[in-house]
Amino acid sequence: MRTNIIKTTIMYVLVAILLIYVLFPFIWMVSSSFKIESEIRSVSPTLIPRTFTLENFRHVLHESYFLVYFRNSVVVSSITTFLSMVVAILAAYAVIRMSHVALFRSFAGGILISQLVPPVLLVMPLYVIMMKLRLLNTYWAMIVSYMTFGVPVCTWLLRGYFENIPREIEEAATVDGCGRLKVIMKIVLPVSAPGLLAASLCCFVLSWIEFLYAFTFVEKTVVRTLPPGLALYQGIWTINWGGLMAASVLTVVPVAISFVFFQRYLIEGLTVGSVKG
Amino acid sequence: MGESRTLSPMKLSSLIRMKIRSVSLEMRIRHRYLGWVLFILPAGAVLTILLLWPLVDVVWTSFQARNMLNLDRRGFVGLANFGSFFSDSLWWLALKNGLIWTVGSVAGEFFVGLGSALLLNQNLRGRVIFRSLVLIPWIVPIVVASILWRWMLNPDFGIVNVLLVKSGILESPVYWLGEVNTALYSCIFVNIWRSFPFYTIVFLAALRSIPPEETEAALIDGANSFQRFIYIMIPHLRYVSLVVIVLHVMWTFYHFDFVWLLTGGGPLNASEILPTLIYRTAFRYYDFGVASAMSVMMTVILGMLIFTYFKLIGGGSR
Numbered sequence: 001m002r003t004n005i006i007k008t009t010i011m012y013v014l015v016a017i018l019l020i021y022v023l024f025p026f027i028w029m030v031s032s033s034f035k036i037e038s039e040i041r042s043v044s045p046t047l048i049p050r051t052f053t054l055e056n057f058r059h060v061l062h063e064s065y066f067l068v069y070f071r072n073s074v075v076v077s078s079i080t081t082f083l084s085m086v087v088a089i090l091a092a093y094a095v096i097r098m099s100h101v102a103l104f105r106s107f108a109g110g111i112l113i114s115q116l117v118p119p120v121l122l123v124m125p126l127y128v129i130m131m132k133l134r135l136l137n138t139y140w141a142m143i144v145s146y147m148t149f150g151v152p153v154c155t156w157l158l159r160g161y162f163e164n165i166p167r168e169i170e171e172a173a174t175v176d177g178c179g180r181l182k183v184i185m186k187i188v189l190p191v192s193a194p195g196l197l198a199a200s201l202c203c204f205v206l207s208w209i210e211f212l213y214a215f216t217f218v219e220k221t222v223v224r225t226l227p228p229g230l231a232l233y234q235g236i237w238t239i240n241w242g243g244l245m246a247a248s249v250l251t252v253v254p255v256a257i258s259f260v261f262f263q264r265y266l267i268e269g270l271t272v273g274s275v276k277g
Numbered sequence: 278m279g280e281s282r283t284l285s286p287m288k289l290s291s292l293i294r295m296k297i298r299s300v301s302l303e304m305r306i307r308h309r310y311l312g313w314v315l316f317i318l319p320a321g322a323v324l325t326i327l328l329l330w331p332l333v334d335v336v337w338t339s340f341q342a343r344n345m346l347n348l349d350r351r352g353f354v355g356l357a358n359f360g361s362f363f364s365d366s367l368w369w370l371a372l373k374n375g376l377i378w379t380v381g382s383v384a385g386e387f388f389v390g391l392g393s394a395l396l397l398n399q400n401l402r403g404r405v406i407f408r409s410l411v412l413i414p415w416i417v418p419i420v421v422a423s424i425l426w427r428w429m430l431n432p433d434f435g436i437v438n439v440l441l442v443k444s445g446i447l448e449s450p451v452y453w454l455g456e457v458n459t460a461l462y463s464c465i466f467v468n469i470w471r472s473f474p475f476y477t478i479v480f481l482a483a484l485r486s487i488p489p490e491e492t493e494a495a496l497i498d499g500a501n502s503f504q505r506f507i508y509i510m511i512p513h514l515r516y517v518s519l520v521v522i523v524l525h526v527m528w529t530f531y532h533f534d535f536v537w538l539l540t541g542g543g544p545l546n547a548s549e550i551l552p553t554l555i556y557r558t559a560f561r562y563y564d565f566g567v568a569s570a571m572s573v574m575m576t577v578i579l580g581m582l583i584f585t586y587f588k589l590i591g592g593g594s595r
Contacts, residue, residue, distance in 0.1 A: 011399050012401065015396060015401060021470070022410060022411055022413060022414055026425075028425075028429065029421075042434065043434060043439065045436060086319075087323060090319060090320070094313045094314075094316035101313075110324055117576075118572065118575065118579075120555050120556055121576065122335075123556070124335060124568060125332075125335055125338075126327070126331060128334075144327065145327070148327045151324075152324075208418065211420055212533050227418060231538055241428055244424055245428075248425065255416055259416050
């Protein structure tokens with residue numbers, strides 16, 4: 001009995017250490033975003049701000065380009081997700097239903113292999129393409145390049161979800177006279193709604209946090225998204241750590257909210273593949 | 278006799294009807310097939326135009342001189358691009374750093390991930406919440422993580438130095454990201470922090486898929502925790518470990534964002550890895566020819582790494 005209590009205590013202590021390791025940076029970030037400048041740079045900082053202030057947030061929201069970057073990120077991520085999902089739904093459904101045909105199997109393989117290409121390699125020809133199409137410094141440079149991971153990721157995730165739809169339901173609908181598209185819209189999509197949500201979320205978050213293409217293809221502030229915006233913020237205003245913390249907190253908020261609501265699906269998605277072995 | 282050689286009108290029309298039916302069946306099959314092909318066409322277009330063609334273009338460019346500032350200077354140069362960085366010590370430094378970065382990160386992530394999975398697999402109260410909390414570093418934007426850690430590792434007022442000095446572990450603050458000896462390893466540390474949760478979740482799922490009968494049988498046989506770990510858990514973790522490690526070796530070797538944002542490859546190239554070197558060559562020196570050659574080489578090297586990995590662990594794990 002006593003060894004059990006000792007063992008359990010050790011477990012909880014280890015868990016506590018783990019949680020501190022994982023969460024402390026965030027807690028520190030949030031705490032600092034509410035501190036005044038002098039406290040941030042103090043040599044004996046405290047976890048809870050001695051002087052609580054909203055000045056950093058006010059500065060970020062009203063006196064910097066943060067809202068511009070935020071808007072751009074929302075637009076780019078949304079359009080990327082929408083387009084990727086439309087393309088992916090069609091492709092995933094076809095791959096599932098035609099898996100007996102070699103063309104579709106090799107297509108599925110191609111989707112997988114495409115993710116072996118390093119972005120740093122791809123950025124060069126994509127830059128030339130964007131330059132020639134005069135898409136540099138526009139939303140489309142990012143949206144189009146994001147499809148290089150948006151479409152494969154969504155297709156692969158949806159493939160997993162669509163596989164689980166019993167064929168009988170689809171066949172019943174076909175017998176009732178539904179063409180392929182109708183079957184998709186009336187049966188497949190509603191049934192796999194959680195899967196659609198998870199895939200869309202995944203695509204949205206991947207676009208939201210993307211840095212390389214956004215940094216390379218866009219220089220104009222008015223089109224820039226949050227990741228390069230934040231990264232360059234630290235170049236110009238290295239002094240304003242409080243503002244930087246506040247901007248970081250605000251950047252994480254959409255991701256955090258989505259995470260809280262949908263972490264179940266995310267974990268499910270990660271576990272589905274790993275239990276197969 | 279005459280009957281078998283001439284076709285009566287009825288026989289003829291039934292023959293024609295059969296032919297029409299078979300032709301239209303064929304047309305119908307092809308029509309259905311065509312419909313499905315149309316479904317994968319958009320995705321196929323994305324793959325071909327945005328991935329396949331650029332890939333071919335990069336390989337082609339690696340054998341050309343291509344300077345983006347001076348577009349007139351073009352032409353086939355054979356292996357000259359490859360030669361120019363082969364003899365450059367910076368390339369070999371970046372490669373060495375890249376290997377340290379990759380192996381260090383993946384190993385660290387693996388062990389922290391495995392340890393945390395074993396921990397969270399215990400019957401602790403609130404473990405569902407812990408499981409979700411542990412995932413947080415992974416989903417946060419790399420930009421934010423890099424800003425955060427740059428600040429925490431700051432020598433003047435970064436909390437890490439403050440705590441280490443105050444507790445007496447360090448005598449004076451260390452400029453973790455700015456000193457030649459520590460820059461790369463600090464990057465690795467931050468990367469481990471950010472990426473290990475992926476392993477945790479995957480290992481947790483694998484651990485939970487262990488049939489309880491096996492564990493019960495082992496307990497009945499008197500096995501202690503350590504033995505259970507070796508003989509039951511490890512075999513079940515082998516397959517997922519393989520997949521997750523290979524994926525991360527690839528992702529880490531190619532990773533650009535973190536190192537670029539944490540140190541920019543410095544100080545004095547101490548943390549320069551291949552992706553940052555390639556990017557700098559392409560977009561600071563505008564030498565797309567050499568950069569293309571470098572990235573082709575980087576891909577080949579990764580292929581060799583993964584091949585070696587499979588050889589080392591043996592092909593019998595299936």
